[in-house]
Every structure is written in C-alpha cells, then in structure tokens.
Amino acid sequence: MLTLDFTGSTVLVVGGTSGINRGIAEAFAKHGAKVAVASRNPQKVAATVAALQELGAQATGFSADVRDYDSVVAGVNQVVAEFGPIDILISGAAGNFPAMADKMSPNGFKSVVEIDLLGTYHVVRAVYPHLRRPGASIINISAPQAVVGMVGQAHVCAAKAGVDMITRTLALEWGVEGIRVNSIIPGPIDGTEGMRRLAPTPEIHDACRKSVPLKRMGVPEDIANACLFLSSPLASYIHGVILPVDGGWVLGGYAAVASAMEPLLRVMPARDKN
Numbered sequence: 001m002l003t004l005d006f007t008g009s010t011v012l013v014v015g016g017t018s019g020i021n022r023g024i025a026e027a028f029a030k031h032g033a034k035v036a037v038a039s040r041n042p043q044k045v046a047a048t049v050a051a052l053q054e055l056g057a058q059a060t061g062f063s064a065d066v067r068d069y070d071s072v073v074a075g076v077n078q079v080v081a082e083f084g085p086i087d088i089l090i091s092g093a094a095g096n097f098p099a100m101a102d103k104m105s106p107n108g109f110k111s112v113v114e115i116d117l118l119g120t121y122h123v124v125r126a127v128y129p130h131l132r133r134p135g136a137s138i139i140n141i142s143a144p145q146a147v148v149g150m151v152g153q154a155h156v157c158a159a160k161a162g163v164d165m166i167t168r169t170l171a172l173e174w175g176v177e178g179i180r181v182n183s184i185i186p187g188p189i190d191g192t193e194g195m196r197r198l199a200p201t202p203e204i205h206d207a208c209r210k211s212v213p214l215k216r217m218g219v220p221e222d223i224a225n226a227c228l229f230l231s232s233p234l235a236s237y238i239h240g241v242i243l244p245v246d247g248g249w250v251l252g253g254y255a256a257v258a259s260a261m262e263p264l265l266r267v268m269p270a271r272d273k274n
C-alpha cells in the first residue's frame with residue numbers, strides 16, 4: 001500500500017483556516033508534517049492551530065492580510081524561527097463575490113485582484129528565501145476561472161489567470177534551485193465558502209453537481225490528496241503544471257452552471273456608486 005510520510009517536513013498553508021485550504025492543512029498534519037497556517041482572522045487561525053494539534057501535529061499560525069507584504073514577511077519569519085526552513089508552501093488565500101463587470105465597483109475588482117494575484121506574489125516572494133532547497137514544493141491554488149471566462153467573475157478570472165502565469169514563471173526561474181512550482185485548479189467543492197457564493201440557490205447547486213462529468217461535487221480531501229501527491233517524491237519530475245482536480249468539470253461544465261446563474265446575476269443590483 002502507498003503511504004506518504006511528511007515527518008520532518010514543514011508545510012505553510014496560506015489561507016489555511018477554512019474550506020479547501022484547511023482540508024489541505026489537516027491532510028499534511030495527518031501525514032506527519034509540522035503545519036503552519038495563516039489568514040486575516042486571528043480567531044480562525046487559533047481555532048485551526050488547535051484542531052491541527054488535536055490531530056497530533058506540531059502546528060503554529062499567524063494572522064496577516066496577504067495584501068500587506070510586511071505583515072506576510074513578519075509572519076513567515078515567525079514560522080521559520082519556530083519550525084525552521086519551509087519544505088512545502090500552499091498559497092490559497094482568495095476572495096470572491098459574483099457581480100457583473102459593469103455593476104461591481106473599481107474597488108471591488110481591485111480588492112479581489114489584490115488578494116488573489118498580488119497576495120500570491122507577496123506570499124511566494126516572502127517564503128522564497130526560507131525554502132529548503134533542493135526539494136521544496138510550491139502549490140498555488142488557482143481556479144477554473146483561470147482557464148474559462150465566467151459571467152460575473154471578471155475580477156477572479158483576471159486574477160487567477162495571473163496566478164497561473166506566476167506559477168509558470170517561477171517554475172522557469174526557481175526550478176534550477178530544485179524548487180518545484182505547480183498550480184492546482186479545484187473544481188466545484190461542496191460545502192465551501194466559494195460554492196456558497198457561486199451557487200447560492202439549491203437549483204444552481206444542483207445544476208453544478210450535474211455538470212461535473214463524474215456526477216459529483218468535489219470534497220476538500222480531493223484537493224488535499226492532490227497536494228500530498230504533488231508535494232511528495234512521487235511527483236519529483238512534475239513542475240510548472242496547472243493541474244485541474246475537478247472531476248472533468250473544466251471540459252465544459254461551466255456552460256450548464258452559467259445558464260442557471262446568469263439570470264440571477266443580470267438582475268443583481270449594482271454596487272458601483274458611479
């Protein structure tokens with residue numbers, strides 16, 4: 001039987017205090033790693049650290065907004081002081097809300113781009129000096145919006161496409177040092193904040209489930225298992241890829257969801273005051 005053992009490895013999961021990323025943090029904790037998590041809300045950080053310790057892991061965390069580079073640097077330094085060099089970085093902090101491009105405010109667009117895209121750069125930039133090389137693995141959590149245009153998602157489409165280009169560029173720049181860099185594109189993952197926002201009614205949720213070629217929504221464990229594999233020696237020659245983990249959804253599932261979601265979006269009132 002295949003077992004993945006991360007004993008002795010340090011993993012940092014940014015945005016690791018809820019949803020998919022918390023599932024990733026828990027999976028690494030169950031497989032022996034020392035795990036650090038980070039997000040804005042200190043209560044969410046403390047609760048997640050306690051839960052990871054309950055799983056038997058050494059765990060720590062820090063509170064930072066990924067839009068603020070200095071606070072990301074300070075948090076990363078704290079993790080390194082406690083746990084030593086970082087072997088695995090999962091960068092997954094993100095924000096999203098559905099709104100048509102002409103109805104969101106410029107600040108709404110900017111907020112999402114600053115969290116998802118600028119935040120990803122801040123995180124990889126702050127962690128880079130502390131990665132254990134050779135052998136380190138970076139995984140950026142992307143989204144289907146990076147590869148298909150979606151109604152009501154101009155901000156996220158722009159930001160996540162940028163995230164994947166950061167992945168490809170860093171693969172070229174940092175591969176020589178033995179640092180592997182990849183993206184994972186989760187499909188629709190049930191019970192998450194992302195799905196609560198993007199499939200807000202039972203009808204849209206059902207349309208989404210049916211639109212997955214495997215005929216089920218994903219669960220956080222699906223993404224966590226892919227992260228375990230991609231960070232392990234089994235994936236030592238996988239570098240610079242953008243990996244969908246989505247039951248095949250990116251092959252065309254979006255069209256079905258769009259036809260359910262679009263009427264709702266078109267009548268949604270504008271937030272843009274201008």
Ligand code: NAP
Pocket residue numbers: 014015016017018019020021038039040041042044064065066067092093094095115119141142143144185186187188189190192193194195
């Ligand atoms: P979630 O539970 O809302 O997780 C987002 C995490 O990021 C939270 O820990 C949040 O904690 C943190 N965060 C948000 N803004 C931040 C900021 N400015 N600075 C630092 N941390 C911040 O969402 P999710 O639905 O599980 O999504 C997780 C990831 O998967 C995202 O990258 C998302 O784009 C991607 N994804 C999700 C789906 C899906 O079906 N849900 C599909 C495709 C891709 P705080 O509030 O404490 O900051």
Ligand code: COA
Pocket residue numbers: 094095096097098099104105106107108109111112193194197271
């Ligand atoms: N529809 C339209 N515009 C919205 C909006 C919505 N549902 N929610 C926020 N905005 C706009 C605000 O009006 C504001 O613009 P304005 O100043 O021109 O009015 C701008 O976005 C920033 O909002 P604010 O609440 O100040 O941002 P924030 O930095 O505190 O939060 C968000 C960022 C908006 C992305 C927030 O939803 C968030 O923190 N999300 C994290 C969780 C999440 O999205 N999880 C799913 C991940 S896939």
